[in-house]
Amino acid sequence: MKKMIAVLVCLTLFVTSCIVFAACSKQETKKGKRAGSEINRGWTKADSPKITKTVEALFERAMKGMDGVTFTPVAYIAFQTVSGTNHLVLCKTAPVVPDANATYALVTLYESLNGEEEIVDIKASKANATHEEEITGDFVPVDSPIVTEEAKKALEKAYEGLTGVEYSPVALIAKQMGTGTNYLILCERTVVVPDAEGEYVMVSVGSQSGGSAEILEIYEFEAKE
Known part of the structure; x- marks a missing residue:
C-alpha cells in the first residue's frame, strides 16, 4: 500500500512539473528580450534575407486588427524553434497618420503551432525609412x-x-x-x-x-x- 501511494505521489509531481514547464515555455516564447539578444540565443540565421510570400502572409495575418501602425517586412534575419516558431524580421514601420516618417525596426513575429500569428517584440531604431525615390541624391x-x-x-x-x-x-x-x-x-x-x-x-x-x-x-x- 505504501509503495502504491509513493508511486501515485511521484506521478502527480511529474505531471505537475510538466504543466509548469509547458506554461513557462509559452511565456518565454512571447517575452521580449533586450536589443541584440537574438544572436547566439537559440536563433538560426536565415540562409537568405529575401522576404518570401510566406513571411508576407504571416505579417498580413498578424496585423489584422492592429490600428495606428504598419509593419512592412524588408529583410528576413533569423528564426527560432520554440512551441511554434519565432521569426526575426527587419521591418519598415510607421504610424498611420498623414505625412508620417517611417523608420526601421527589428520585429519578432511568433507563429504558433495552430497557425496563429502575433507580433511579440519590437526594437525600434532612428534609421530613416522614408526614402524619397524621386529626389536625386536621396537613399x-x-x-x-x-x-x-x-x-x-x-x-x-x-x-x-x-x-x-x-x-x-x-x-x-x-x-x-x-x-x-x-x-x-x-x-x-x-x-x-x-x-x-x-x-x-x-x-x-x-x-x-x-x-x-x-x-x-x-x-x-x-x-x-
Missing part, C-alpha cells in the same frame, strides 16, 4: 536585400583600422548615389572578446570612387517598453 531602397560585393567591400574598407569590434553585413537596405555611393546596411556587430554576444545595428557607409570609405552613422535598436 533609394534596393531591389534585393542580398549584400552586394561592392557594399561588402565598402563596409570592410570603412572599418579598416578599427580595433576591438567587427561588423558583418546581414542585409543591404538602401543606396544613395552622389559623388560616390552610400549604403545602408543591416549588420551584426561583435566585440572581439571571448564568448561575446553580437547585436544588430544599422550602418550607413560612405564610399568614394577613389576607393576610400567611412562609417557615416550607426543606428542602434532599442526595445520598446
Whole structure:
C-alpha cells in the first residue's frame, strides 16, 4: 500500500512539473528580450534575407486588427524553434497618420503551432525609412536585400583600422548615389572578446570612387517598453 501511494505521489509531481514547464515555455516564447539578444540565443540565421510570400502572409495575418501602425517586412534575419516558431524580421514601420516618417525596426513575429500569428517584440531604431525615390541624391531602397560585393567591400574598407569590434553585413537596405555611393546596411556587430554576444545595428557607409570609405552613422535598436 505504501509503495502504491509513493508511486501515485511521484506521478502527480511529474505531471505537475510538466504543466509548469509547458506554461513557462509559452511565456518565454512571447517575452521580449533586450536589443541584440537574438544572436547566439537559440536563433538560426536565415540562409537568405529575401522576404518570401510566406513571411508576407504571416505579417498580413498578424496585423489584422492592429490600428495606428504598419509593419512592412524588408529583410528576413533569423528564426527560432520554440512551441511554434519565432521569426526575426527587419521591418519598415510607421504610424498611420498623414505625412508620417517611417523608420526601421527589428520585429519578432511568433507563429504558433495552430497557425496563429502575433507580433511579440519590437526594437525600434532612428534609421530613416522614408526614402524619397524621386529626389536625386536621396537613399533609394534596393531591389534585393542580398549584400552586394561592392557594399561588402565598402563596409570592410570603412572599418579598416578599427580595433576591438567587427561588423558583418546581414542585409543591404538602401543606396544613395552622389559623388560616390552610400549604403545602408543591416549588420551584426561583435566585440572581439571571448564568448561575446553580437547585436544588430544599422550602418550607413560612405564610399568614394577613389576607393576610400567611412562609417557615416550607426543606428542602434532599442526595445520598446
